[in-house]
Amino acid sequence: MSRTARQSWDVVVVGAGGAGLRAAIEAREQGLRCAVICKSLFGKAHTVMAEGGIAASMGNVNQGDNWQVHFRDTMRGGKFLNQWRMAELHAQEAPERVWELETWGALFDRTPDGRISQRNFGGHEYPRLAHVGDRTGLELIRTLQQKIVSLQQEDHRETGDHESRLKVFQEYTVTRLLKSGDRISGVFGYERESGRFFTIEAPAVVLATGGIGKSFKVTSNSWEYTGDGHALALLAGASLINMEFVQFHPTGMVWPPSVKGILVTESVRGDGGVLRNSDGKRFMFDYVPDVFKEKYAESEAEGDRWYEDPDHNRRPPELLPRDEVARAINSEVKAGRGSPHGGVFLDISSRLPAEEIRRRLPSMHHQFKELADVDITAEPMEVGPTCHYVMGGVDVDPDTAAAVGVPGLFAAGEVAGGMHGSNRLGGNSLSDLLVFGRRAGLHAARYAAGLAAADRPAVADADIEAAEAEALRPFGAEGGDPAVSQGAAENPYTLHQELQQSMNDLVGIIRKGPEMSEALRRLAALRERSRRAGVEGHRQFNPGWHLALDLRNMLLVSECVARAALERTESRGGHTRDDHPAMDRQWRRVNLVCRLSEESPGSAAADPLLGLVRVAHREMPPIRGDLLALFEKDELVKYLTDEELTT
Numbered sequence: 001m002s003r004t005a006r007q008s009w010d011v012v013v014v015g016a017g018g019a020g021l022r023a024a025i026e027a028r029e030q031g032l033r034c035a036v037i038c039k040s041l042f043g044k045a046h047t048v049m050a051e052g053g054i055a056a057s058m059g060n061v062n063q064g065d066n067w068q069v070h071f072r073d074t075m076r077g078g079k080f081l082n083q084w085r086m087a088e089l090h091a092q093e094a095p096e097r098v099w100e101l102e103t104w105g106a107l108f109d110r111t112p113d114g115r116i117s118q119r120n121f122g123g124h125e126y127p128r129l130a131h132v133g134d135r136t137g138l139e140l141i142r143t144l145q146q147k148i149v150s151l152q153q154e155d156h157r158e159t160g161d162h163e164s165r166l167k168v169f170q171e172y173t174v175t176r177l178l179k180s181g182d183r184i185s186g187v188f189g190y191e192r193e194s195g196r197f198f199t200i201e202a203p204a205v206v207l208a209t210g211g212i213g214k215s216f217k218v219t220s221n222s223w224e225y226t227g228d229g230h231a232l233a234l235l236a237g238a239s240l241i242n243m244e245f246v247q248f249h250p251t252g253m254v255w256p257p258s259v260k261g262i263l264v265t266e267s268v269r270g271d272g273g274v275l276r277n278s279d280g281k282r283f284m285f286d287y288v289p290d291v292f293k294e295k296y297a298e299s300e301a302e303g304d305r306w307y308e309d310p311d312h313n314r315r316p317p318e319l320l321p322r323d324e325v326a327r328a329i330n331s332e333v334k335a336g337r338g339s340p341h342g343g344v345f346l347d348i349s350s351r352l353p354a355e356e357i358r359r360r361l362p363s364m365h366h367q368f369k370e371l372a373d374v375d376i377t378a379e380p381m382e383v384g385p386t387c388h389y390v391m392g393g394v395d396v397d398p399d400t401a402a403a404v405g406v407p408g409l410f411a412a413g414e415v416a417g418g419m420h421g422s423n424r425l426g427g428n429s430l431s432d433l434l435v436f437g438r439r440a441g442l443h444a445a446r447y448a449a450g451l452a453a454a455d456r457p458a459v460a461d462a463d464i465e466a467a468e469a470e471a472l473r474p475f476g477a478e479g480g481d482p483a484v485s486q487g488a489a490e491n492p493y494t495l496h497q498e499l500q501q502s503m504n505d506l507v508g509i510i511r512k513g514p515e516m517s518e519a520l521r522r523l524a525a526l527r528e529r530s531r532r533a534g535v536e537g538h539r540q541f542n543p544g545w546h547l548a549l550d551l552r553n554m555l556l557v558s559e560c561v562a563r564a565a566l567e568r569t570e571s572r573g574g575h576t577r578d579d580h581p582a583m584d585r586q587w588r589r590v591n592l593v594c595r596l597s598e599e600s601p602g603s604a605a606a607d608p609l610l611g612l613v614r615v616a617h618r619e620m621p622p623i624r625g626d627l628l629a630l631f632e633k634d635e636l637v638k639y640l641t642d643e644e645l646t647t
């Protein structure tokens, strides 16, 4: 029998970013005992890096804003592929979630008359992003942590134990979801520092593990974004949708090489920054697609007037959705009009006084000074596209965040799919985390509370032993490739670099059928080699071992991205096909659903190119009539088929 440490909780939340913490708060507020597990330090989730702000139609800066306008913008940004019910709930509930944060102690920047200030961002019709300078994520996490501490203090007063109802396990990594029959029964993983294994039994698990950026070479994402939640869900029998849609943020740093990919917030453009090529031209005016032509300025003068008088002018094209701007930058660089280090110029220095830049964009000022020795108050930045966000994720029920087909599993935040369609608008992630984090916590709690004690799924010893054996394979233990124990192991770092390079080169911002087929061939070879990923030493703080385990997840999600991207023969949002450049209305009705192959691993190994993932087409549910009525017919014809328009 396994001697792995074992505990029992009602709800386990995997991930302590915005989505996970909001879910945990809700589960605890419902009276359930909730454990939060995070692989990094508590407080160092990805959410902390969010800069620009949180989108919510509070209408503080322009009273024309309301949830319907936010819903419209979100659907346009996602090119109408969004799960519309999620987009509706998100737009309706985001303001309440922001006000709630304020009651919990968040200190947002203010308007002159004392309301929460809101700034412009790409794709948002009105100034909509509540913010704290360019450090909004930090304030969001600080506030949620503070709320957790206050709940723990309440629990201490009642039970004498701060952690009786809400406990954080930091630097714990989950490697397997456990099931009893079809139902979730808990999680298994290891402690980062000691390498000891742990099991937590719980009938409800909320995945809030964030994104997948570390599968790509140039990314704004940090080390923990290895697609763990996506892979854990797949391995537990759930499906992933929209995995072909990966967002390449238009403005990452391009120089020096050591910082390539680090994000330059969209607030720079929201606050007036402009993009220029090596000829000094504001090239975005040449890249406004037909579907957006009516909404964007035709001249620099009009675009500039918009900042002062948005009611009588159209917005500058630098504020088009991210997919459009990223493609435009890519084209300029390819045409030989790039900056010296392979990007373009982003200039705020000639647009705002130095003092104002330092006030509004303190982190950007600091980041460029420290990392690139560039003073953004005096000279332009060099920027280029960087892998930033995955729109695809766990297939969930829009109202409850329950993973389709796996009772007891829930997902929220970046790991969940559907909300953002083919392209996320800036600021819509932080609001998504709070809206659907709360919903996931609420419904996970209700699900767990609804089970009688005798009906709780139990964790089987055999499942723990299998999870232990899998985790120990990189040490050449039982079940791995004998070559590992004989010393012919593959280096996990080399495998990771090859994976990142392949995804960057072959499934990146501009895609072609033959290149993606080549990517699948390389992934098959890497998958075979990863069975021999081996490490030396012991289990105590061994980053090589951790990476060897993360490789399984990155390879799985990369296969989902490549297979779905090869299948979708059109260009839409974050998915651009050089060989299928147009958006096709027939494809709008299709969700691509990735599942783990049901064939035995043996047969997949016999033909490795078949891989481990199968992609199926699923028709999107029709958009509800009252929501469609929010759009002009002229606009809908660009996205919907004739059949959809007449029904």
Ligand code: FAD
Residues within 6 Å of the ligand: 014, 015, 016, 017, 018, 019, 020, 037, 038, 039, 040, 041, 044, 045, 046, 047, 048, 049, 050, 051, 052, 053, 054, 055, 136, 137, 172, 173, 174, 175, 208, 209, 210, 211, 220, 221, 222, 224, 228, 229, 263, 388, 389, 412, 413, 414, 415, 426, 427, 428, 429, 430, 431, 433
């Ligand atoms: P995260 O905040 O990433 O949290 C994931 C958690 O899961 C972490 O605690 C991690 O340790 C844990 N975890 C992962 N795997 C495991 C595992 N196997 N076991 C245990 N724990 C695990 N969005 C906006 O809306 N506005 C912005 O201004 C904005 N700016 C951004 C700036 C940057 C630089 C970046 C990178 C992103 C930005 N985004 C922004 C996007 C947004 O920050 C993220 O999408 C969002 O924070 C994701 O939150 P999350 O709660 O889903 O996951």
